[in-house]
Amino acid sequence: MNNLHPNLQLTPFPTAIPAWQAPIVAGDLQLICHKVRESGGRLVAIWGRDRREAGFVLHVLLLTQTGLLCLNLPLSRQVPSYPDISRIFPSANRMQRAVYDMLGMAALQAADQRRWLRHAAWADDSFPLRKDFDAQAALRSDLDDYPFVRVEGQGVHEIPVGPVHAGIIEPGHFRFSVVGEKVLRLEERLGYIHKGIEKRFESSTLQQGAKLAGRVSGDSTVAYAWAYAMAAECIADKTPPDRALWLRALFLERERIANHLGDLGYLGNDVAFSFGFAQFWILKEQVLRHNAALFGHRYLMDAVVPGGVSVDLDEAGKKVLSEECAMLTREVQLLRRLYEEHAGVQDRFIGTGRVAPKLAAQLGLCGLAGRASSQAWDMRVQFACAPYGMLDVQMATHQNGDVAARVNVRFDELLESLRLQREIMANLLGTGDLAYPLASLPANGFGVGMVEGWRGEVMVAIHTDAAGNLDRVHPHDPSWQNWPVLEHAIIGNIVPDFPLINKSFNLSYSGCDL
């Protein structure tokens, strides 16, 4: 990592994964990003921070072959602007726009300067994450008019969809430009469920923040709670008890199992194979019921806390989960065969919504969808935090990048998670401490946590103030990277295949709208 720039002063984070930070000057930002990109690295997240008299800081989190690198770029109070990096990492586009909306920190000469998270709920020149933001004075209830890119030509027409969608799904707006049935262009507009989560963190205690982190995206509650706890433990420079780490891995794999089961059911449903929906959702319901009976919550909310976990698993519970594992393995293998042998299902899956590996690499596609397009990154494999280092996780990848590939990766990961669940239980012996007390954090701390959620890498960064309170918390969902790629996946497909393609990615709205 030292070869990225001669002046890079790297400081390691005392966190569960390999991670470093380094202060940089504005002139070096693009250079370092270029180097990371050339060596096969990726952009994870961008966020800003208002430090009052000391100005602003821009944080750019990159993932290299050796670990995470957080670049800290101080900006002046008067001119809080920085060099655009969206030409190097296309996924930076929306993140930079969100940083402007929240803090008024601008990416100089960025091609796309449209607002992203802000629609019209607050004044154009107020920025909610600035410490002097006056909510009452800033509120507006105008209707905004977003400048969508128009596609023109003979026979081209637009189909506006949302924000209220036709299914049971989160809100967002999709603008399709089509000729006949064929999609020429899709443009997404999100931000509808922006509910001030980042601002809310700033008035939360460490414990309240853990609950809030677990509700950034409800389907990934374990991943967020773990990433948040990891960031807090990084600041406190402490490691949870072994038993807590094993239980966290168990919860994270159960979250992956439940979500993959649900998605595989819906992917069947979306190609009119309702048998698949019925079968997979029976399996998912059994997982959820076991969660409720053994851990007190169907989705394991609040099971991971800073310092450890809040619930244990006894021998009787292990027996229940062992039997569940055996049943699920058997049923999933059977259903996989039925999906694979069904000509109608495969006809709809194969070749639909294809993202070629080269495009995936260019755009930074990550997580499950990335692995289905040859982007072989899995935090549990390359940067395994405890206890994953002892589990030898087998990464699932595919090179076709179509709906069928994303279905295949889900099947492979589901079966691997069931294997991991068995291994984890074999390591959960006797009893032990579930957590060490972590009531508050040291002052002026900065920590990062990142885990491989079912959708992809979930990252949480925490900054504390001079009193050790939460000064700034930034949760990052892998959907930030993947939403823009969905716009490419649909090109040339027909409109009725959009629900199927969309479901095969199954991205989070709440996790990005914040």
Place this chain on the structure above:
Amino acid sequence: MYQIIRQIIKTGIKTEAAPQSDESLRVTPAHLQQQILDAFGGALSIRLVDAGSCNGCELEIHAVNNAYYNLEGLGIKFVASPRHADMLLVTGPVSRHMEVALKRTYEATPDPKLVVAIGECACNGGIFGTDVDNYASCGNIANVIPVDVAVSGCPPTPVAILQAILTAISPEK
């Protein structure tokens, strides 16, 4: 095909008995005439509006469609447009960016209509706070549109959601 039929037979019927209605969930006194409720009771169409939830409540609303709770078996189904709906199921807090969309969806739903607020945040703003302490939130659903029945929980279980729906279409006891 043989394998599929075999699996269907092996699976059997998983559906459990529906819960009873629960008057304590009622927010607004019942305002629909008995005849209409009888008509709804036979077939109810629901439109879901996520007005700002974390997606947790949606997971449980999906679950009421699974074989165990079998919502469609009760003659209740989700429809794609508010114009086809008798009931709005609303999750949230209502984000300020969804306020107009929620109001328009409510207006697009033909009378007589029912509104059921689903989840802690829909009832009282929940962990995200309210219009008093969050610049981006309008708070609970009743701050934006009239609510008939509300069920809390983070998220409420599928049984609690079913109970709320059934309470809304039952005559007040």
